Amino acid sequence: MQKNKDAIVWGITPPGAFLEEKIQEMGIDVNDFAARIGYTPKTVNEILKGKCCITIEVAHSLDYATGIPVSFWLNAQKGYEEELMRLQVKEAVKNQAGWRKFFPISELNPRTWIKDFNNKEDGVSPILKFFGVASPKAWENYYYKNRLKVAFRISLAETEDPYAASVWMRRGEILADEIKMEKQNDKKVRSAIKKAMPQFVELAKNDVAAWEDLRRKKALPKPKVGEDFIDDGMHKLQELGAKLGIKVLYAQNFKSAPIHGMARWYKDIPVIQLHDRFKDRNAFWFTFFHELGHIVLHGKKDIFIKNVYYGNKNQQKDDEANAFAQKYMMQAGLEV
CATH class of the missing domain: 1.10.260.40 (lambda repressor-like DNA-binding domains)
Known part of the structure; x- marks a missing residue:
């Protein structure tokens, strides 16, 4: 032309x-x-x-x-x-307008994760900018077909809803980028975490007790639809993690991708991402200890996602993280 x-x-x-x-x-x-x-x-x-x-x-x-x-x-x-x-x-x-329909539109609408999500010109460009990819094909290669293994390392092709899962994971990357932190040496971080385990155990014990007290008083916080939720206990966990060189992040998951947690090294910094509104506080802490176990026990090259099956999932490492979580839940006197 x-x-x-x-x-x-x-x-x-x-x-x-x-x-x-x-x-x-x-x-x-x-x-x-x-x-x-x-x-x-x-x-x-x-x-x-x-x-x-x-x-x-x-x-x-x-x-x-x-x-x-x-x-x-x-x-x-x-x-x-x-x-x-x-x-x-x-x-x-x-020509790619149909691609948008695969994402959890009804659950994304109340959230502010994707800027200009419902613009009148097209509904695809905002999603592409959110993911930082140039086309739906690039998204497919990165998240679905796992062609960029050096960058992402896992495939979401076998998950029930790879579109919703990828949104949740990308949200974590964006939140991680907002927190300024120096790159970490994996051996030093693991050593620091092991020394700080009594602090994590004490925090978990006190937080669950406070949560149960609120439950008895019928005063549990009610997260608003579409808003990220962080209560006092979650904030304290975030602060303790930051002191040790770990980014602890919270993001609401999706019904079709009910991910509880994820552990990964992102830009040479360990990141633990958790669902932000567990109904059971014990489940929240078990998930955290599980993901922390992956950081302590396993390498920097893997990504671990809890409560959702995905390609290349290593069951042995997942069992090891479960055992790690059970150990420290018991030390905190919490139900597994």
Whole structure:
């Protein structure tokens, strides 16, 4: 498709339109102007129609001939190309509109995770920007087919709802990026965690006791729909984790992907992501200790997800994390 035709269809003004006005203002024809800048009339006509882009060399020639600075011509060319690309991408995205329907729309609507989620132009671009991918195909390769193993390491193809699971996991990455923390040495972190286990046990014991007291008083907090929830005990756990070089994150899961927790090393920092509204506080702490067990016992290259089956799941490591969690739940005097 020719650029001048694109400009007519989409209403975009190519930089050549400004040049055409200037040539008319100068009172000369294309042949005369071409001779002044050292180009053929054919080349000038192609610039006027948007078929030939304005390079730095051409911009300098136009500067001398018209008195309009180089920066104007280069910015006009850049703006024209950006607008063309934006609209081309928009057209391509329209063909992928059905992709959006696979995501848990009804549960995402109340949340503020995806900026401009319900824009009127298209419902796909906001999702692509949320995931940081260029196309639905790129999302599929990264999350579903696991082609980028170095980056993601697991496949969600075998989960019941890979779309919902990927949203929850990506939400964790975004939350992790918001917390500034230096990269961690895995051996030092594991050593620090082992020394701090009595603190985790004491925190768990006190938190469950406080939770049960609120339950008796019928004063348990009620998380609002669509809002991230962090109570006092969850905040204290986050603070203790940060002191040891661990990011502890909370994000509401989805009905079709009821993930309880996840452990991973993200950008060389251990991250534990938990569902933010467990009805059973014992289950909350068991899940935390389970994910902490993965950080302590297992390598940096794996991602572990609790309560959802996924490709490449290592049952032996999962059993080891369960045993780790049971040990410290018992030390805290909590039910497993």
